[in-house]
Amino acid sequence: MAVDPSTLDAMPFLRRLAADARAELAAIATLEEHSAGAVLFREGDAPGAVFLVLEGRVTLTMRVGQREASVLSLGADELVGWSSLLARRRVATALISQRSRLLRIEASPLLELCERDARVGYAVMAQAFEDVSDRLVDTRMQLLDLYGKGASR
Amino acid sequence: MSERTFKVDLMTRVEGEGSFTLTVRDGAVVDARLAIFEAPRFFEAFLRGRGAHEVCDIVARICGICPIAYQMSAARALEQAMGLVTTPEIERVRRLIYCGEWIESHALHVFMLHAPDFLGYESAIEMARDHKPLVERGLRLKRAGNRLIECIGGRPSHPVSPRLGGFSRAPAKGALRALRDELSRCLDESVDAARWTRTLTMPELSNDYVFASLSGAEDYPLERATHVALSGRPSVPVESWGEAMVEKHVAHSNALQATLRDGTPYLCGPQARFFHHRDKLHPIARALADELALPTEVRNPFQSIMVRAVELAHAFADAIDIIDRYELPERAYTEGAPRAGVGYGATEAPRGLLWHRYETSDDGSIVSATIVPPTSQNQARIEADLRALGPSLLAMDHAAATVRAEQLIRSYDPCISCATHFLDLRVEREASCE
Amino acid sequence: MNAKPRLGVFKLASCDGCQLTLLGCEDALLALAERVEIAHFPEASSRTDAHGTFDVALVEGSVSAPFQLDELRSIRARSKRLVTIGACATAGGVQALRNGRDVREFIETVYASPEYISTLDASTPVSAHVAVDYELRGCPIDKQQLLEVITALLVGRRPEIRDESVCLECKRKGIVCVLVKRDEPCLGPVTHGGCDALCPTFDRGCYGCFGPKERAPTSALAARFARDGMVPVELVRRFRGITGGAEAFRTESDRHE
């Protein structure tokens, strides 16, 4: 059930954690493989697990009226489902768009671990913060519609 | 009881927006109204407080078709108020640029606005399909007038060089000479054009007019005068013209209409000038009038197109003579110090006499301004003509009769925008939107 | 090309000088009539179509009476492109000199029976009321620029009319600057070109027929005039002229009042 702590080495931010902290984290993580088309969670679902992509591609989609629009795809080393860390409902649907290997960590044991071990807590939160920040910048760029008609070139 | 109403809500081929209504009941005209639709622009009001030197630029904007007339009447009046005396050289340049305006305005009216009525077209552009040489001739003559104005004043509408005391810059001799060939060719063409007007079918109408035109100068009246000559009555000094005629604000048309003090409508414009000053026409134009067998007293308003054509030739001939004698004046304008005073200025706009009165304060700013444009002076006369025309329309089909009435009004070359510093649409619009 | 594009010429409060400019395109007038259907141009033709639809509507004049507002909205609704021609339509015109003053008192000055008169308090440009596709400046407009606007619209490009100062035109023509050589007040530095520097060519200062250019730093010019001895009342008049209703000029004249 629990994964080998060395699996966590794949994630740069976890490599920096002390061995015991990594082991604690590994203990609450599971490894999953999904083929394209699978859905990790759906928009509006209750909070659940946080995922780390080891390989493959997960696309976040949102419902716009009757249709489903892709807003971002995530790949290796990236975090999926961070909103569960805030105990919020899922804001987007996570769709496997390419066969993926994921590390699954349930939000409640993870939050407990973060509370208990500040080293893990800091690493996880720092990573989540960086991810969110990058996504914010990216989203702004997408909003700018740089390749649209009004924009140059 | 039979009643017929001839009505045009938006008169075309006139400058500005107007409408007319002519109602004939049991063979008698019960209503003849010319209404003018333009939003008031209040020139006389906002001129107050402006500097005397700004007036020529501002009053030009009263009319896009005869701005020079406004500039010249204003300059005359203000020069009188300020005691400013211009040089004879500069006076000749004034007459020259004014000739340009007559040419441009008369050519526009004869060929583009009025001729289509006689030949049965909706416009000169339509007419060009069948009468291209005629329309092209009109455009050539008009262009010659515009070029003359441009050379002296910079541009045909709202020229920039006319000012109190003269011009900001006098035209170079060479530049005027360069126009001579074109003017000379156009003079010949205008003579031909006048002969062509004789071939037009003139509707019958004979009215008894009081003709009012400027007088007091040795030449055909144009850019200066001392008196207003009236047929059958004593002439009136320009200074007293404001008292000799009255302007009244009539409800049906919401326009100021001028009549003589006793209520008699009078007519100004080409027929009036021709009546009083036929003998002062340039010999070429005088011979032309003789050739056309024009009576001195033109009682048929439709024949004004012939008089206008004679005046067109006169303006070309006059312009050429001035250019031939032209030397660059030493000074383009004379200057005067501002002072308090009252001045009157009257000149002959293409469509009739244009009278200004200004009062200045000692710093040279305008205390009051009164402007009486030709179209408001002719307006009562136009309505009288419509009344006279009415009975003859009953035998015609409605459309043709309406066109005939419009043609009559057009023969006055009414310049409605000129008149709009005192005209408004409201009343007539509401009345005609039944 | 299938049907000819339809052109309409409309008039609000104005002197007719701008539409006359179209008639003044002597050489080009008949050629233009070949290219477009002049569907409504009452000054030139008795065939009118006041209520039709237009590919291009040229609108002259300012809005200064209530009925003109309705007329204008109707023209806009029926026209693919609406082009304002001249200072009245783009800046309110010389009649905007009445703006901000007591109109009732004005009416009484001019009219014997003021109760007949209906007018709006201000003379305003067309763009204050409806969307305008292109504004052609000038009092009056320039013939060549008018043809440029029409030809450009016919081929679908933007008119090549530059928003540059009169100074640039003046210098291209080799005119000696009247402001520099004799302190003659000239609005050229802040005025939109298009007249080919007409006034300086005739040895006088520009009085702003084409309205303010973009970035018209009127206060810097007013400062120069004041250094040369111009008094406030004259500064007010200078900026409150033919295009005194235009924002930049209005603000500047108000500043000295």
Add this chain to the structure above:
Amino acid sequence: MMLARRAQLERLFELAREGGRALIGPTVRDGAIVFAEIERVEQLPIGWRDVQSPGKYRLERRSDDAAFGHVVGPNSAKELFFAPSETLYRAERRPDGKLGFTAHKPPPTAKALIGVRACDLAAMRVQDRVFERSQFRDPQYGARRADTVVIGVHCTEPGSLCFCSSMGTGPRVTEGADLALAERGDELLVDALSPRGEALLAQLEATEASASDHAWLDAAMDASRARMGTAVDVRDLHERLYANLDHPRFAEVASRCLSCSSCTSVCPTCFCSNAVERSDLDGAASSRVREWDSCFTREHSTLHGHAVREQTSERYRQWITHKFGAWVAQFDSSGCTGCGRCIAWCPAQIDVREELAALTNNDRRTPLPSARSCDASQDETLVPRVAEVVSVARESGDVVTLRLRAEGFESFAPGQFSQLSLPAIGEAPISISGRDGAEVEHTIRAVGALTDALCKLEPGEQLGVRGPYGRGWPLDELAGGPVVVVAGGIGLAPLREALRRMIADPARFTDLRLFYGARTPDDLLYAREMLGWVDRPGFRLYATVDRASATWRGHVGVVTRLLKRETVGDRARAIICGPETMMRFTVDALARAGVPHDRVWVTMERHMKCATGLCGRCQLGPYFVCKDGPVFRFDEVASLFGRQGI
């Protein structure tokens, strides 16, 4: 040096006008001493001087009858050679639909100039460099300039606005003239500076000047230098200006500046121009007309409908940093000759000498690139050649690729661009997206009247083409190591031919990665062609879109996100083309991945109106984007990149 009576001027006039030459010299007209055609000596401004101060110019009577006792008037020789307004060519669409372009040639008029000051001679040299000795030669300028006889005058009485001695251009005439005169009462000291000058001088009645004459002239020149107005400190002026691009003085001067263009118009070296389409009413024919323009007009910096330099402060900065700064990098000399015209004719009375001092009131310096030498100039008539559409490929909703049959693209380098034109509509720079034998491809997006019309062309139709222009991608410098290509939107077009060549050369390009971002999957250009490349060993394609439906299995997100996931390695080199914002983020992402600025190349955007560096529109600091770019190594432009109002 020879000594002659001043009366010999009559003879000199005769000689100068020989063979029907138009003689141009100073003369009084409209209250100023202007440079205009004259025929007789009496037309010189004899007994006149011009008194000048900021924004003021007055003629005054002198106490003597000196003919050259004045300084410079509002105009200069510039207008004689660089016409204020001129037709470049006429374009015609014949009834059979074929196009014709006819160059307009100015009538050759031989000229003689008399009374030219050293400052104005320097200005003529500066303009010669701009129009004749840059990469492109302007034939219209050349035709007017050729065979001009020049008679200079040593400036013995400078005005208070003169600062030629600061700029090192005067007061003494040392070059650029055939003859140099000095007026001394009723005598002339005459120096021949060219063989033609020698020949002219030989025909004058003159005697050898004495040592005391020489000494008099030297002393007069010294006195003249001493009498000049405020001096300008020119040491490293260009570097000091570029170090002060954010100086608060720019905002201050903008409150006084009218942005009226008077300074640039009277400047004898300013060369910016604008070309406009003047179409005939029937739309079948048009002329392209070039007119003096100015960096003070909004349109001068307009790009896609927006002005790059919207503020007066930005325009003033462009003017002063170009004239005294960028010019040095572009033409190896200052653009200012110290004639003082921009001060005298400024309606707002701004004195550039004061502004220069205020703007450089510190020790900061920013080095500028040194001027690129130009060994060979090529004639550039700015007249299009006729090209014919061979085929049209629709790439996406509003993007098409036109395959054209056109001559002159043999030496094309990937990354270069063409000027495509249609009569009556206009001309625009369009990057070349491919070449195949005698056929060139341009991928065009319909965003305006011209591009709309270009996108609607059909096979067999014709258009105008000029080019290729500009500096392309540095393929040789890229070879050997990993290459990262980053493209955004239609930015892939100028990269396509470079990609093709790299794909076709696996030996030199073993590791080639293309990161491509588009708006939607439908907007991905050349999709089929790219799929063909994927099999090529060592090539990897990463495409991403800003938005997609859920059925899209590819990447969604910005292109930098993809870049972040990849290890590009610090040996990599990168070339980027896309919107400026996208390029800025990409450059940062690359820097984080270890790719320094000097291994990144970007394409810059400016309005490349003439494409030859002659119109002045495309300036970006010290560069003309059209000929120094559009491809720049990033470190060359890093300090200007993304900066507002430059």
